[in-house]
Amino acid sequence: MLWLVSSWPGRLLRAQVEPGGSGAMRWADSLFAAGDRPAARDAYQALLAAEPGNSHATFRLAQLTDDPATALRLYAAYVRLEPTDPWGYMAAGAAAARLGRYGDALRWYDGAAARAGGAGGAAQDVALGRGRVLERAGRTERAITIYRTWVASHPGDAEAWRDLGRQQLKAGRPGAAERSLTRSLALESNTEARTWLNRARALQAPAVQPTVGGSRDTDGNTVSSLGVRTDVAVADGARLGLAARHSSVADGQDLGAADALTVVGAWRARANVRLDWALGLGRTNSSALGGTGRWTGYPVGSMRLQVRAPSPDAGPQLDLRAQREALTLSPTLMANGVMRSEVSAQLSVPAGPIVLRGMGRVGAMTATPVGTVGTGAGMGPGLGGRGVGGAQPAAAPNWRVLISGAVAVPLGTAVEISGDVQRLTYSDSSSVGYFAPRLAELVEAGSYLYLTPLPPWEVELDVGAGAQREADHGAPLGVWRRALRLYAYSALELVPGSDLTLEIESYDAPLATAAATTSASWRWTSARLGLRWALH
Numbered sequence: 427m428l429w430l431v432s433s434w435p436g437r438l439l440r441a442q443v444e445p446g447g448s449g450a451m452r453w454a455d456s457l458f459a460a461g462d463r464p465a466a467r468d469a470y471q472a473l474l475a476a477e478p479g480n481s482h483a484t485f486r487l488a489q490l491t492d493d494p495a496t497a498l499r500l501y502a503a504y505v506r507l508e509p510t511d512p513w514g515y516m517a518a519g520a521a522a523a524r525l526g527r528y529g530d531a532l533r534w535y536d537g538a539a540a541r542a543g544g545a546g547g548a549a550q551d552v553a554l555g556r557g558r559v560l561e562r563a564g565r566t567e568r569a570i571t572i573y574r575t576w577v578a579s580h581p582g583d584a585e586a587w588r589d590l591g592r593q594q595l596k597a598g599r600p601g602a603a604e605r606s607l608t609r610s611l612a613l614e615s616n617t618e619a620r621t622w623l624n625r626a627r628a629l630q631a632p633a634v635q636p637t638v639g640g641s642r643d644t645d646g647n648t649v650s651s652l653g654v655r656t657d658v659a660v661a662d663g664a665r666l667g668l669a670a671r672h673s674s675v676a677d678g679q680d681l682g683a684a685d686a687l688t689v690v691g692a693w694r695a696r697a698n699v700r701l702d703w704a705l706g707l708g709r710t711n712s713s714a715l716g717g718t719g720r721w722t723g724y725p726v727g728s729m730r731l732q733v734r735a736p737s738p739d740a741g742p743q744l745d746l747r748a749q750r751e752a753l754t755l756s757p758t759l760m761a762n763g764v765m766r767s768e769v770s771a772q773l774s775v776p777a778g779p780i781v782l783r784g785m786g787r788v789g790a791m792t793a794t795p796v797g798t799v800g801t802g803a804g805m806g807p808g809l810g811g812r813g814v815g816g817a818q819p820a821a822a823p824n825w826r827v828l829i830s831g832a833v834a835v836p837l838g839t840a841v842e843i844s845g846d847v848q849r850l851t852y853s854d855s856s857s858v859g860y861f862a863p864r865l866a867e868l869v870e871a872g873s874y875l876y877l878t879p880l881p882p883w884e885v886e887l888d889v890g891a892g893a894q895r896e897a898d899h900g901a902p903l904g905v906w907r908r909a910l911r912l913y914a915y916s917a918l919e920l921v922p923g924s925d926l927t928l929e930i931e932s933y934d935a936p937l938a939t940a941a942a943t944t945s946a947s948w949r950w951t952s953a954r955l956g957l958r959w960a961l962h
Contacts (some may be wrong), residue, residue, distance in 0.1 A: 435658075451482065464492055477626065478552040481507035488517065494524040512538040513547045516555050528563035534703030535559060550583065551575070554767075557589055565736045566597045566697035577606075592622055599628040600663035623924070628923020631962030632658045637671075638927075639954030645949070647756040655690060656819070659825075663694040675755055676713075680757035680831055682712035686726055698734040713758035722794075745772040753860065755950075762858035764909035768826070774834075783844075787954055790823035793858040799880035815935045822861060825853040832872075842874040846890070855899045861948065863896040868909055882919035889913075910934040923960030929953065 454469035456875035467490045473483040481504055488500035501518035508514055519534030522551050535556040535899065542548035553576040560569035573590035577583060591606030607623040610616065633656065640650040657667025662960040669690045675682035688706030695701065711719050728749040746769075753764045768789030826852070834844035848868040856862035870892030877885040893906040914930045932951040 433638040439625055450476075454486070458486060459492075459795065464654045466490055473748075480509060480853075484516065485517070495519050497521045498525065500626070512542040512552060515541065516551055517561060519555060523559045523562050528559060531559045532556065533600060538906065550580070550586070552865035554586060558858045561593060563865065564592050564698075564734070567728060567736060568594050570597060570697075581609075582613060584610045584616070588616060588619045591626070593624055593697075595626055597697035598663045598700070599627040601659075602837075604630065625922040628921070628962055629961040630659045631923065632656065633923070633958055633960045634763045634957055635958040637954055637956040639952065641755075641950060641952030643755065643950040645677065645756065647754065649673055649675050649952075650879075657690065657692075665692045667691070669706075674759055675754055675760065677714075677757055680712060680714040680717075680761075682710065682714065682754065682760040684710045684752065684754040684760065684770075688726065693896075698736055701730070705731045708752055710752055710754060710755040710760045710763070712761040714761035717761045722754060724763075724895045741776070743774040745774075746770070756859060758859035764858055764860060765788070765792050766826075767792070770828075779835065781834040781836065781842075783830075785828075785830045785832075789826040790850075791826055791856070791860065791862070804872070807960065822854070824856060826862075827851050834874075840876040840885045845876070846872060852899075864893060864899040864901070865903065865904070866896040868892060868894040870909060870911075877902075884917045886915040887913070908934065921960075923958075923962065925958045925960070927954075927956045929956075 443573075450469070450473055452923045454466055454473060457466035457469055465852055466486065470483040470490070471794050477483070483501055484504045484507060488497045488504065491500060491723045498518060498521035501514060501521055505511075505514040505518060508869045514851050515534045515538035519531040521539065522531035522534060535552060538548070538552045539556075542552045550689040553572060557569045557572040558749075560566075560572065570590065570593050573586055573593065575592060577586050580586065585838060587606050587610035588727045589609060591603045594600075594603035594606055603626040604623060607626060610619050611623065629639065635655045637653040637655075638651070639653075640648065642648045653669065653671035653673055655667060655669040657665045660666045667687050667690050667870075669686075671684075671686045673684045675684070686708040687708060688703045688704040691702070693701045706725075707723060708726040709721045711717065711721045713719060718750060727770040728751070729745075729747065731746040733746075735743070747888045748763065748769045753766060755760045758953075766789055768787060769787065770787035772783065772785040830848040832844050832846040834841050848870075850865065850866040852862035853865075854862065870890045872888065872890035874928070875887040877887070879885060886910075890909075890911045892909045895904050895906045897903040910933070912930070913931045914928075918926045920926055930951075930953045933951075934949045
């Protein structure tokens with residue numbers, strides 16, 4: 427005889443049953459139905475101890491287990507006991523997905539599909555379950571295909587239309603998402619679907635984004651800027667607009683100003699492919715170096731292509747960038763007409779529990795000086811300043827090459843720690859206001875953190891600390907010195923499609939940023955506040 431002892435609110439109950447008998451099963455099931463998880467777990471464990479092949483107790487115990495690995499083991503045991511039950515395969519697939527084993531999860535769902543047929547709700551559970559595994563794996567396009575195939579033959583399934591709309595929204599296709607979510611809500615009222623529909627409509631509306639920002643460095647240069655961007659949807663997943671920016675620069679002696687007007691665009695070709703670009707004209711003037719205050723015009727532009735390989739497990743990511751811009755960090759740089767044209771590529775490749783990253787950047791620094799500059803105090807020969815000296819000819823670009831490698835360790839989906847090594851070279855020294863060492867090296871430990879303090883509020887933090895050393899042209903490498911950096915980004919959704927953003931950057935490591943610095947000890951801090959408002 428088996429004495430089964432279980433807790434119940436405020437008192438102890440005892441039931442005498444035969445091993446594996448129906449009384450024990452009814453008692454365990456009543457505890458499960460009442461929501462007494464600890465007692466139900468004990469009851470099913472006692473049943474399995476008496477009858478190891480009891481499939482019902484095995485399944486229930488898996489449901490009551492908090493550890494996904496243990497749950498997967500129990501669901502796999504249930505499948506061996508009940509090989510024709512598609513729900514056992516689906517439960518095992520869901521447990522594998524919680525463990526991040528997406529390939530295994532999809533294989534379990536394949537097994538469920540082979541046994542589901544058209545009976546009951548199994549076929550729907552297989553289709554939607556497989557789609558949700560693909561969602562968790564980041565395979566948005568494949569999830570969309572699964573949902574589309576299902577609703578094509580089951581147009582009355584509100585849940586499937588809702589899942590399809592959510593993924594189309596994630597893929598950057600708000601027009602398609604609006605149609606799917608409208609169909610879902612016509613079939614069944616749902617608060618979440620209504621929220622997603624409002625967001626889809628907002629993301630299709632024209633938007634305006636004013637920004638205000640500023641920066642300051644240890645050379646005494648201060649920059650303040652005002653900007654505005656407006657864009658409209660020209661196709662599902664594509665936007666086109668205009669951006670204008672005005673900056674004022676001062677260093678305590680001289681003043682400078684810069685304007686830029688660009689045509690801007692963004693295109694989500696697929697969920698894992700995004701292209702952003704800008705093309706336009708800029709102009710600067712400066713009172714430094716005897717400047718006359720005349721405006722100097724030039725073409726500017728930028729491009730960024732991000733591609734992430736879809737995979738049941740984490741895949742490689744490629745980030746390509748190109749940029750041509752004027753350096754407007756100081757009146758001296760502006761008076762010398764310093765321009766930077768640069769291309770870069772970064773590749774991230776998962777390798778088991780770590781991620782390997784490599785990056786290369788090649789750029790040309792050019793100048794069209796209006797006067798001459800020379801040696802500045804504490805900056806070394808030819809590194810910029812206000813004295814008398816030779817100017818760098820516009821026809822002689824100074825080539826800048828940066829290569830880096832990093833090893834990152836993801837700690838869940840929101841935290842990452844990394845180690846990074848960078849090497850920077852310039853082909854020539856500079857006498858037009860920016861720091862151009864022959865060689866500079868940086869070793870750094872970094873940490874990335876993604877937070878959601880509240881559902882509509884997202885925060886990103888990227889910090890680094892390490893050491894750097896430099897060598898002037900014709901000189902050996904110097905000593906190692908500290909290198910620090912901070913990047914923080916905050917986005918607060920006010921209403922669907924409208925966000926308040928704050929971006930802060932700070933560097934005590936000129937090699938850790940793309941900004942042109944004036945000395946090895948240069949420090950810089952900037953902040954930008956923006957408001958994107960959907961006009962709908």
